[in-house]
Amino acid sequence: MSKPSPVGSVMIAAARAAGRSLARDFGEVENLQVSKKGPADFVSNADHRAEEIIFTHLTKARPGYGFVMEERGIVEGTDKSNRFIVDPLDGTLNFLHGQPHFAVSIALERDGELLTGVVFDVAKNEIFWAETGRGAWLDNRKLRVAARRNLNESVIATGTPWHGKSEESHVTFAREVAAMTPATAGIRRNGSAALDLAWVAAGRFDGFWERNLQSWDIAAGIVLVREAGGMISELDGGDVLQTGSILAANVDLHPKLEKQIRHAGSFGKAASV
Numbered sequence: 001m002s003k004p005s006p007v008g009s010v011m012i013a014a015a016r017a018a019g020r021s022l023a024r025d026f027g028e029v030e031n032l033q034v035s036k037k038g039p040a041d042f043v044s045n046a047d048h049r050a051e052e053i054i055f056t057h058l059t060k061a062r063p064g065y066g067f068v069m070e071e072r073g074i075v076e077g078t079d080k081s082n083r084f085i086v087d088p089l090d091g092t093l094n095f096l097h098g099q100p101h102f103a104v105s106i107a108l109e110r111d112g113e114l115l116t117g118v119v120f121d122v123a124k125n126e127i128f129w130a131e132t133g134r135g136a137w138l139d140n141r142k143l144r145v146a147a148r149r150n151l152n153e154s155v156i157a158t159g160t161p162w163h164g165k166s167e168e169s170h171v172t173f174a175r176e177v178a179a180m181t182p183a184t185a186g187i188r189r190n191g192s193a194a195l196d197l198a199w200v201a202a203g204r205f206d207g208f209w210e211r212n213l214q215s216w217d218i219a220a221g222i223v224l225v226r227e228a229g230g231m232i233s234e235l236d237g238g239d240v241l242q243t244g245s246i247l248a249a250n251v252d253l254h255p256k257l258e259k260q261i262r263h264a265g266s267f268g269k270a271a272s273v
């Protein structure tokens with residue numbers, strides 16, 4: 001019962017094709033041209049090549065669908081109900097430092113709802129995919145979020161802030177880590193939000209939170225977590241794809257993590273009066 005829909009199969013094939021290009025470039029990472037889009041925001045020709053492969057593949061298979069892509073930006077489609085949300089290389093900094101932890105992330109949004117998500121871990125050759133109503137899968141294995149209920153046994157992933165790099169965002173992050181660390185078994189910071197969410201879906205992480213991500217970092221991972229029976233929320237009550245401030249966990253841990261994050265907020269208020 002692990003069969004994706006036709007469009008799901010197309011997305012998996014596009015992710016694999018981009019992955020082959022990334023694997024080649026990862027083998028010669030010292031020869032890549034790297035440029036800066038902003039402070040500590042790097043992009044290489046590996047990102048661009050992978051994105052072109054995905055774009056070509058998907059436009060051929062589904063002409064008219066729209067796109068939101070990290071490097072190319074928004075491509076309006078003639079078909080207004082379908083659009084792909086694409087990060088050709090999530091974890092660029094890992095990639096550029098020779099660390100084998102990065103992924104291709106492709107989601108499909110239909111009529112404003114996330115329908116399909118594919119996250120491909122190139123170095124480990126792991127395809128995580130999910131479709132609304134069809135479940136979440138790692139290759140042929142059905143995924144289920146971890147069953148742990150106790151926060152003090154759980155391993156929680158996060159990411160350090162980059163967006164704007166305001167002092168405030170770093171202080172908020174430090175407070176949240178200070179509230180979370182003593183309450184959990186451990187905190188991890190692996191550097192690919194798409195894989196962090198895929199690992200929540202696979203039960204490798206018990207939860208994940210991060211603020212101010214982009215839609216292409218999280219769209220595919222959201223489908224994975226939901227279809228693996230997990231919960232997704234926006235940290236301040238907004239729309240998660242808009243703000244990118246996300247909390248993911250199983251239904252037992254989710255409210256406990258939310259409480260720790262709120263506790264971190266009240267630390268802040270106490271400290272500033």
Ligand code: 2AM
Pocket residue numbers: 039040041042087089090091092093158159160162163191192193194210213217
């Ligand atoms: P990227 O590798 O595609 O840029 C890590 O916490 C997450 O934040 C990754 O998904 C990473 O995506 C993203 N990220 C890291 N640094 C970034 C930056 N300077 N600008 C935008 N996104 C960034």
Ligand code: CA
Pocket residue numbers: 041042043070092
């Ligand atoms: Ca980037």
Ligand code: CA
Pocket residue numbers: 087089090091216217
């Ligand atoms: Ca990304």
Ligand code: CA
Pocket residue numbers: 047070087088089090091092
């Ligand atoms: Ca990227």
